[in-house]
Amino acid sequence: MSTAIYPGTFDPITFGHIDIAARASKIFSKVIAVVAVNPSKNPLFTTEERVELARESLKEIPRIEVINYEGLIVNCVAEYGAAAIIRGLRAVSDFDYEFQMAFTNRNMLAAAETVFFMPDAKYAYLNSTHVKQIAIHGGDIGGFVPEIVKQRLLEKMKV
Ligand code: ADP
Numbered sequence: 001m002s003t004a005i006y007p008g009t010f011d012p013i014t015f016g017h018i019d020i021a022a023r024a025s026k027i028f029s030k031v032i033a034v035v036a037v038n039p040s041k042n043p044l045f046t047t048e049e050r051v052e053l054a055r056e057s058l059k060e061i062p063r064i065e066v067i068n069y070e071g072l073i074v075n076c077v078a079e080y081g082a083a084a085i086i087r088g089l090r091a092v093s094d095f096d097y098e099f100q101m102a103f104t105n106r107n108m109l110a111a112a113e114t115v116f117f118m119p120d121a122k123y124a125y126l127n128s129t130h131v132k133q134i135a136i137h138g139g140d141i142g143g144f145v146p147e148i149v150k151q152r153l154l155e156k157m158k159v
Contacts, residue, residue, distance in 0.1 A: 004030070009043060013054045021064060030063050037069065088117055090127070131144045
């Protein structure tokens, strides 16, 4: 039984996140998507909204759970007895940040192994920030996020 933690802001969840979660669930017996309570990132969606949208969007993936967590990801790893931290690597631009983060986590908890997955090429340049920008300007985001996320984004834009 090997559990993996998949942490992120998920503001909001996109097809790129879903792709990575699906790949991880083929390798690990349980994947816990951890929605980071991260006020410094000033998320558009509340923690509860991000959890709800992630749950709905990931419901077809077997053996996956969605939780929220406030605090260090290594504490979450220890609490759940996880064997790995899952992160997605898109382009080279992700590498330096992810590399530093993986070493920092390992320095805090030697057992914290970070495992990277690459998404399908069509999601290699997809990120939540761009999706929000496109939505703000009235562009079509149907190819980037599930229908429920699209609807919630459009509602947010009206407020
Ligand atoms: P964070 O603020 O922790 O970077 P994100 O929600 O932006 O949170 O991303 C969580 C993880 O998902 C990161 O490892 C990120 O690289 C990965 N990710 C996000 N979008 C994609 C994508 N389109 N393809 C692959 N990985 C992705």
